[in-house]
Amino acid sequence: MAEQHWSSSSQAYGYVTLIGSEPIQVKPGENIRFNQHGSLENIRFSQSSGALTVLESGDYKIEYTLLIGGPASTSVYGIFVEHSLVDKNLTNYGITRQVDNATLMMVGQAIFHIHKNSKIRLKNIGPTTDTLLPVLNGTGINAASLSIVKLS
Structure with missing residues (x-):
């Protein structure tokens, strides 16, 4: 019987978050500047830019x-690989606050192929400046987070 050789794929995953003590303003066209990280494996995190660098090519799930x-407004965010928005609106999500001072949670996810050494960023692609909230009722929380896991 012929011997089979399976290609092995390295694990890759990461988690980053944005914390603070005051509301955080994100202008149109601005990246989320993540400032803390959890576990990282074959993912590099730059605190100065808030970007993640994928060290292994593959299909990834990002959430x-x-x-x-x-104030009442519409918020829209998308994932950028290098300097390009992921194609076909795969990562674009939005919410509308119809009442001033409403607090809403936006959640987005996608699965797509990422090439080795690509930089990943989450960016405000909407028309308004958003206020991210790192504190609720005096308790520090994550104003933003992003997780990435290599599937294959």
């Missing part, structure tokens, strides 16, 4: 969460 408050 992100934002806690947005402030």
Whole structure:
């Protein structure tokens, strides 16, 4: 019987978050500047830019969460690989606050192929400045988070 050789794929995963003590403003066209990280495996995190670098090519699942408050408006976010928005609106999600000071959680997810050494960023692609909330009722929370897991 012929011997089979299976290609092995390295694990890759990461988790980053944005914490603070005051509301965080994110202008249109601005990246989320994640400032803390949890476990990282074959993912590099740059605290200065808030970007993640994928060290292994493959199909990845990315999930992100934002806690947005402030005046009534529409918020829209998308994932950028290098300097391009992921194609076909796969990562674009939005919410509308119809009442001032409403606090809403935006959740987005997608699965797509990412090439080795690509930088990943989450960016405000909407028309308004958003207020991310790192504190609720005096308790520190994640104003934003992003997790990435290599599937294959």
